[in-house]
Amino acid sequence: MAALQSLRLPAKLTDRLSTGWLNFAVLFLILLPLVIGVGLVIKSLPLLEQASTWKMLSSAEFSPQQGHFGFYAFIMGSALVTLLSFVLSAPVCLLAAIYLTEYSPAWLTQTMYFVIDVLAGIPSVVYGVWGVLVVVPLLAGYVAPALGLSTTGYCLLSGGVVLAIMAVPYMLNMLMEVFRSVPVELKEASLSLGATYWETIKWVVLRKGITGIIAALSLGISKALGETIAVLMVVGNVAKVPKSVFDAAYPLPALIANNYGDMMSVPLYDSALMFAALLLFVIILVFNSITNVLLSRVKEV
């Protein structure tokens, strides 16, 4: 609207115009999640009317041609791959964040910021490419045989590894912010009482930052839950509850992405996929809301 002003319109007019536009934009934004939610619910209704919601969430049988829409295998697939990614990435991020905020030289921390930036920006499909080229053959050719098992490589573990790497930049970034927001005075006080630096970190910094840590971890979880493309390229897409990390799995987002093509041709399939999208939407909104509530507590200090 600097442009508008350079047109030498009276300031009052530009003020009114842009305020009007402002109000429109914010209204749009507030309505957006509502519209998305309502839209998804409407499209899911035909399915919800047909079968009981509980049954759909707990049945593992998914054969759309026969009208069976059990989402249990997908929910478990999502849950397990996210859990795996969390287990692989959370300790890594915690340790690295502590190191980068407390111990490392400034040049290293600056470099890491750049690394985090780029890692966060790499499109998920590129991670998928890397997963297919590196992780899948690694698991199929080396890791599984070393444990006496065999796998195609397209399995839960591949998905977990790829998701873990994708979640790292987000978690690491937030953790670093959290640790840096711990007041210096607290650390100084602890040190002056005779604690070592490490002890200070263990007992003071981590304690103080616990809400922030939980927020960061929850962010990592929600990122992993929602990831679609990278995971579908490596996870095997088999609609069964995986029994081992070397079994294939089928997370919810992959279900939607793979099968939207079949949507209109099988009755109720489109509702089923919209229901899956709705599930995802709700779960992630809840997770993110928790994260934000926790974060606001951290920032208040």
Place this chain on the structure above:
Amino acid sequence: MQNRKILEEKFFLWLMRLVTLSIILVFLFIMGIIIKKGFHAMTWEMISQEPKGGFYFGKGGGILNAIVGSLYLALGSTFFGLLLGLPVALGMNVHWITKTRFVGALRFLLDALWGVPSIVFGAFGFALMAYLGLRASLLAGIITVTLFIVPIFIRAFDEVLRTVPEGLMEAAYSLGANKTQIAFTVFFRQALPGFITAILLAFGRGIGDAASVLFTAGYTDHIPQTIQDPTATLPLAIFFQLSSPIPEVKARAYAAALILTIIILIISVVSRLSTRRFKKNIL
């Protein structure tokens, strides 16, 4: 007792160093493979021609369709995302600065939206498309990606705007400026590097995301001529062509991956540089 403490500290220190190092190594590994594979595939033909003989199949040609398509899509979505997001971000920091509960609720809402996965936007976009009678096209893709990147842009820009000192606003008011002038001239100028970073961030997410365009933008061998045409995009070019046994088709996927990665690298570097450069005018 002292020794145990010191040992513990040393142990963890080395563990942390190791972990940080491995993150860097993984980063280099990923970049290395993409660059290596993409480099082999990169020829002048690759970036200047559409695929010949069908993108799944044909051995000739390149990925110009995806490059141009993605640029159209990302620029269009960034533009509309700006249109919607800029006023809201500025509004949260200028017009409604006194309505803290409203702004707080708005931030909460935006943060929640920020985390919604792009596949949900894609599914919603598809439903919207069907409802509006749109075909899989550049238009449908732009709409979907705009919705996806608006929260990202607002959140990023808002973070920067919040650091602008309130005193600036008060000074401007006392000079007789109205809210619009304050927002768009004063605050904007102060936050310019943050604005650039936020735009670039939104652009980067928009151009690289596959799930939101999978259902909505279609795919084709041609460069779109109207906004109603289906369009190829770089992420889908990778996704569709990667798993082909035909080496020439795979090569196109690697080239597209390299281009996307280079775009992201450029974005990261430019945002850092602009932050440094424009700091001159900042208080």
Place this chain on the structure above:
Amino acid sequence: MRIKSFIAILLLGSFTAGLVSCGGKKTKNVTISGAFALYPLGVKWTEQYKQNAPDLRFDVSAGGAGKGLTDVLAGAADIAMFSRQLTPAEKEKGIWVFAVAKDAVLPTFSLNNPLADLIRKKGLTKDQLKEVYLSGKTNISWGSLLDTAATQPVVVYTRSDAAGAADTWADYFGGKQENIKGTGIYGDPGLAEAVGKDASGVGFNNVAYAYDVTTGKKRPGIDIIPIDQNNNRVIDPEENFYQNADSILQAISDGRYPSPPARDLYFITKGKPTNPDIVAFLKWVLTDGQKYVKEAGYVPLTDAHIKEELAKLQ
């Protein structure tokens, strides 16, 4: 000032880029989407047809037969390439079906398989294939299938997208795509690639993706599992037609290869096509277009069949 002009240029640039396409040339567009099976032929036809109608632009994309149907029903595509039969529920939606060519789905195995020669000599019977693909058992050993001591279990790969090929292959055993139990890979080319990489892998592909039609040879990494139709555990000369693209196409044409998994390929539209450009294109496909069918790696329709289909267009 400089900042203002910088912003103005940025916005203007994006705006232009976003809308430059808006008032583009007025070429008429036809969108074709659907089965990987028909994709190479679809591309070939549209490229050839351009000479007859230079102001018509075709956008051909493959995403699986199911996607083609979804797109056509949603109005997102004009024609869908379809590689299986419509289900009764689908037929109710008023779809118009035109057969345009024939091909087949072939079972595949990896060239890295140490028992490759034996597989070629003995093949697998229909019952064995049914057990491998549909039973979901992960412990069927190659040895048990070929009467040797090999203990490597067979690893089944199938399509993760809604595929006509998968449905047709399952149809051979009386099932549907969802009855095939295996690791789901996206797309026909992807499936061939996955099977090639896994020495114990088996999958299935359309002829055009199993063979390279320009050379006639099989694609790198995979080979075809010969079907032992008379169950004598040997591939007799009359069962052995998998050497190259020509031989398999001939076998499909004269019925030596079972049908299913040989099948008709279709173009489908939502309701009877009324757009004159589309009708003209479809007529061309059934007449002049048929001469490109063979060189693209498919089996042309019989004359009688063509007459039937043409009648539908009147």
